Amino acid sequence: MAVFEGKKHPDLAQTFNADVERVDWHDETLWWVRKKRDRAAYNILDWELLRNTASAIKDDVLSNLHSYLQHFEAKAIKNGITVHWASDAAEHNQIVHSILTESKISLINKSKSMLTEECHLNEFLKKNGVNVIDTDLGERIVQLAEEPPSHIVLPCIHKKKEEIGELFHEHLGTPKGESNPQALAAVARTHLREVFLTRNAVITGVNFAIAETGEFVVCTNEGNADMGAHLADVHIACMGIEKILPKRKHLAVVLRLLARSATGQPITTYSSHFAKPRGGQHMHIVLVDNGRTRQLSRPDFRNSLKCIRCGACMNTCPVYRRSGGHSYHNAIAGPIGSILAPNLDMKEYSDLPFASTLCGSCSNVCPVKIDIHTQLYKWRQVIVKEGYSTKGKSAGMNVMNFTLSSPNVYNMAGKAGRWFLKNVPFAVNNPLNPWSKQRDMPAPPEQSFKEWYKRNRGK
Amino acid sequence: MSSREKILAAILANQPASQPYLDEIKTPETAADVVEEFKIVLGTIGGTCCEVADLNELSVELNKKSSAGERIISTIPEVAIGGNDNWREQDPHLLENVEVAVIRGHFGISENSAVWVTEELLHQRVLPFICQHLAIVLDKKEIVPTMHHAYERIAQAEYGFGTFIAGPSKTADIEQSLVLGAHGPKSLTVYLVG
Numbered sequence: 001m002a003v004f005e006g007k008k009h010p011d012l013a014q015t016f017n018a019d020v021e022r023v024d025w026h027d028e029t030l031w032w033v034r035k036k037r038d039r040a041a042y043n044i045l046d047w048e049l050l051r052n053t054a055s056a057i058k059d060d061v062l063s064n065l066h067s068y069l070q071h072f073e074a075k076a077i078k079n080g081i082t083v084h085w086a087s088d089a090a091e092h093n094q095i096v097h098s099i100l101t102e103s104k105i106s107l108i109n110k111s112k113s114m115l116t117e118e119c120h121l122n123e124f125l126k127k128n129g130v131n132v133i134d135t136d137l138g139e140r141i142v143q144l145a146e147e148p149p150s151h152i153v154l155p156c157i158h159k160k161k162e163e164i165g166e167l168f169h170e171h172l173g174t175p176k177g178e179s180n181p182q183a184l185a186a187v188a189r190t191h192l193r194e195v196f197l198t199r200n201a202v203i204t205g206v207n208f209a210i211a212e213t214g215e216f217v218v219c220t221n222e223g224n225a226d227m228g229a230h231l232a233d234v235h236i237a238c239m240g241i242e243k244i245l246p247k248r249k250h251l252a253v254v255l256r257l258l259a260r261s262a263t264g265q266p267i268t269t270y271s272s273h274f275a276k277p278r279g280g281q282h283m284h285i286v287l288v289d290n291g292r293t294r295q296l297s298r299p300d301f302r303n304s305l306k307c308i309r310c311g312a313c314m315n316t317c318p319v320y321r322r323s324g325g326h327s328y329h330n331a332i333a334g335p336i337g338s339i340l341a342p343n344l345d346m347k348e349y350s351d352l353p354f355a356s357t358l359c360g361s362c363s364n365v366c367p368v369k370i371d372i373h374t375q376l377y378k379w380r381q382v383i384v385k386e387g388y389s390t391k392g393k394s395a396g397m398n399v400m401n402f403t404l405s406s407p408n409v410y411n412m413a414g415k416a417g418r419w420f421l422k423n424v425p426f427a428v429n430n431p432l433n434p435w436s437k438q439r440d441m442p443a444p445p446e447q448s449f450k451e452w453y454k455r456n457r458g459k
Numbered sequence: 460m461s462s463r464e465k466i467l468a469a470i471l472a473n474q475p476a477s478q479p480y481l482d483e484i485k486t487p488e489t490a491a492d493v494v495e496e497f498k499i500v501l502g503t504i505g506g507t508c509c510e511v512a513d514l515n516e517l518s519v520e521l522n523k524k525s526s527a528g529e530r531i532i533s534t535i536p537e538v539a540i541g542g543n544d545n546w547r548e549q550d551p552h553l554l555e556n557v558e559v560a561v562i563r564g565h566f567g568i569s570e571n572s573a574v575w576v577t578e579e580l581l582h583q584r585v586l587p588f589i590c591q592h593l594a595i596v597l598d599k600k601e602i603v604p605t606m607h608h609a610y611e612r613i614a615q616a617e618y619g620f621g622t623f624i625a626g627p628s629k630t631a632d633i634e635q636s637l638v639l640g641a642h643g644p645k646s647l648t649v650y651l652v653g
Contacts (some may be wrong), residue, residue, distance in 0.1 A: 029635055056478075063477040066470045085463040137641060138632035154632065161634045181636035192642060197552055223588045223628040223643030230585035230620075231551055241466065248613065252606035255623075256570075266500060266571030267606075267625045270588075270643075276619035278584055289462075293469035302475065 004329040008351040010434070013323035016158075026158060027321040033154070034315040036264025037365065044256070054253050055369040058306035061244055062296065068211040068244045069287065075214025076285060079276045084286045089119035092288045096121060096203065096236055097128055099284055103234050105130075105201040109192075111218070111225035112136040113205030114152050114309060115238050115288060117331035118344075121203075132203075133195050135224040137188050144171045150325025152332055153262045153311035158324050192224070202228035206239035206285075207308070208254060212247045215275035216285065219258065219268040226272055235277065236284045241292050242305040254308055257367035261310035295343045300378045304339045306368040313362035313372055319355055328352060335362035339375040342383065350388035353379035411450070418444040489569075489604035494651065496569035497602050504572055504626035505639050506647040514538050514596065517650060521559060533561040534582060535596055551585045560590035560644075564624075566601040567649070568609050573623035574649065575609060577616075584620050588628070593644040595624065599653040 004012065017023055041047045061068060073083045086092035092115075100108065108125075110116065110132050122132050122143075134143045138155035142148065144167045149155030156164070165179035174187050204225045209216040216237055218225045229235045245251065251271075259265040277283035296302050314320045314334030325333035330341040330349060335356060341349035353376045362372040383389055384397065403413050420427050421444035429436045447455075460468070490496040498508040511517070514537045522541055525531045531540050532554070538561050546554060562581060564574035574595050578584060587593050603609055613621075628643030639645055 032635070059478055063475050065474050066467060069467065069470070085461070085466055087462040087465055091462060135642070136632070137630045141632065154635075156632055157635075159634075161636075164633055181633035182638055184633055185630055185638040185641065189640065189642060193555070196642070197555055221628070222630050222641035224641070226588045226622070227585070227642050230583075230588065241470070248615075249607075249610040252610045256606050263631075265504065265625075267573050267623065269504075269625050269627070269629055270622055271573070271625075272620070272622040273618070274620060275617075278619070287466070289466045289469070293466060293473055296470065296475075297473035299475070302473075 004326070007329065009323070009327050009329070009355040010351070012327035012329060013319075013355070016324040016327055017322070022160075023322055023324075025160075026324060029157065030315045030321045033263060034312070034365070037261055037312055037315065038264075040260035040264040040266065044260070050253060050257055051367055051369050054257055054308075054367055055306065057245065057250050057253060058368050060246065061242070062302060062305060064246070065241065065244065065296070068246055069241060071211040072209055072214055072244055073287075075212070077214075079214045081214065081277065081283045081285055084284060086286055086288045086290070088290050089288075092119045092238065092286055092290065093121050093124040095286050096238070097125060097130065099234065099236055100125075100130055100201060103201060103282070105234060107131050107199045108201040108203060109133050109135050109195050109199045109228045109232075110203040111205065111220060111228055112139055112155070113203065113238055114331055115205060115240050115290075116203060117149065119238075119288070119290065121238075133192075133199070135192050135195060135222075135228055136220070137185065137192075137222060137224075140188065140192065141167060144168075148326070148331065150333060151311060151314055152309055158326065193227075196224075196227045196231050199228075200232055201234040201236065202232040203236045203238060204229060206237050206243050207258070208245050208251060209239055209243050209285075210246075210248050210251070211244055213275065215248075215273050216243075217251060217255075217271060217273050219255075219271050221265075221269045223270055226270055229272075229274070230278065233280070234282045234284070235274075236286065237274070238286045238288065241287050241289055242307075254367075258308055258310055261312040261365065261367040291344050295340070298343070300382075301339060301343065301375055303370050304336065304343075304372075304375060306370055307336050307340075308368055310367055312365040312367065316361045316365050318357060318359065318361070323355065328355065335372045335376065336370070339370075339372060339379060342379050346383065346386060347388050350383045351390075353377075353383060354393075411448070414448045418446075418448075489608075493569035493602045493604050494599055496604075497567055497572055498651075500569065501572035501626065501649060505629060505637070506572060506626040506649060508649050508651060510599070510651045512652070514650065514652065517561075517594070521561065524559065529558040530556050531559045531561075532557050532586065532590070534580060534586070535561060535563050537596070547582045549583075551583050551589070554583060554585060554589050557586070557590040559592045559594060560586050561594045561596065562587055564595045564597045564601075564649075566603055566609070566612055567597050568604070568606060568623075569602055570605045571625055572649075573609075573625035575613065575621065575623055577618040577621040579618070581620075587622075587624060588643040590644055591640075592646045592648075593624075593627070594648045594650060596650045596652060599651045 141156040150158040161179040168174040206216045207219045259268045320334040338352035360373040518538045567574045627647040628641045630641035
């Protein structure tokens, strides 16, 4: 994405970390959301059973995607919906544009869809003369700021209310200095009502699509997807092919998990089931691959396709909370973004699997039990093998390999390390060693464990 | 080869072997008093619950508002609004000035206070979203404990559009401060009858 100017996670995180107060605030806010998730989860007696069930349903989806997608397509067509297939982002964007051109519509509104972010649809449509207004409040805010969302559920979680007030002052004419969330949201309500009432086409995302019935479900708290969809003559719903569920009853499992995992709510305010177009309305679904079948071919990584986009892994991640969503320079940030992105472009996103402590908290909160931290670890190995790791990291790994392969070298390196730390600490506490950026290296021990053992227990 | 064929061929080549999968979802333990749970949860998500013997009082109150010039729409015969207009046939955009809408819900769910409504109860899909305030009338006997029970109820029902509504429209996008009335209704009142 252009705004990131080709920078990688460590550099972007460093920029975010320049403002210590903001980092603390960001960290605490997301941890608060994580705690709300915990309370909601503990209220469900069978939470773990629910996670296991969701995981099994999604396994079944991946194993039978070929037939489920065709079932879904046939039912949707029977319901009066036009179904399109797109191999990649470019084709997806072309399809959306051609539907709008055919309908002679150049002003549209869009509810939240991470897929359209992944495909950079807004930029494409803008270049082709179509004006898009995002109607989720958080997305509208980052759109006004000309930034991408920094979180899949909470798009402007990185912004302070004063900054939002400034944006609204500039673009929506609120009084200078107004930063009260109630007042700002009220202005946004009026502004976006006008958008809903005057724009004749809407793009929505899809949370779940049901093979059995051909319907799709869109979840929002604001009601923006519904306001857009029920007023527009043309409704285009864009979905990744992995969003399929076999049966309607499976929605019970995923809807119980989704909002509780995301924000700690028992369910989103609206869970809307679109089965047929409204009288006189044209409804389209665009089924998008864009690398998903490639990810399906990787046994170590295909589980990432089970994701239901709740964002729980981001809220809990110690790296995400302290580096901010933009440091991932990808539509989907955080741990799940870091295992999805290398599939899209291994070179471009080779840094992301390393932006993790591998603590495993992400896997522990994931409602569909994706082994996120294991996949991060496995991506690191793939990336190094394919030659996409940074030169410094590869060199370090080679030194490490040499040192750990030979007991003599290992013993000597330990001695040398202790000597350096004790006698010339500036040799390690300097800008060349990234570990010493926010910390000093610890005081060296007098001896290694091996030396201590030899002296005390060795005889 | 079309994109459809290309994608389907790639899926067929790459999808893992099917694993034995339990189709039966265990129905969980349920709250002892679903009405009580429904009321409590609705309060926590910003809604209001009114237990009433009948809808006479609501009807009188809304007719008063209607006489005062506010646009009130009721989809249910028990709440008849004098001088009701032809809103069912209107362009949905013209519902933009509806102050209060009264609709019936098929059933509610106590674990999350969501109410299931479908197109035939709404007549206009946009109605429960575009109004400033929403009132849902629900039979007290029509409350099920969990989402699993909800989909057992819905089963194979045919509808063009259906939605679960849980509380008023809301956002917390500005510094996680909860604001009721993002785009849809600023308030939701559920009238429990029976």
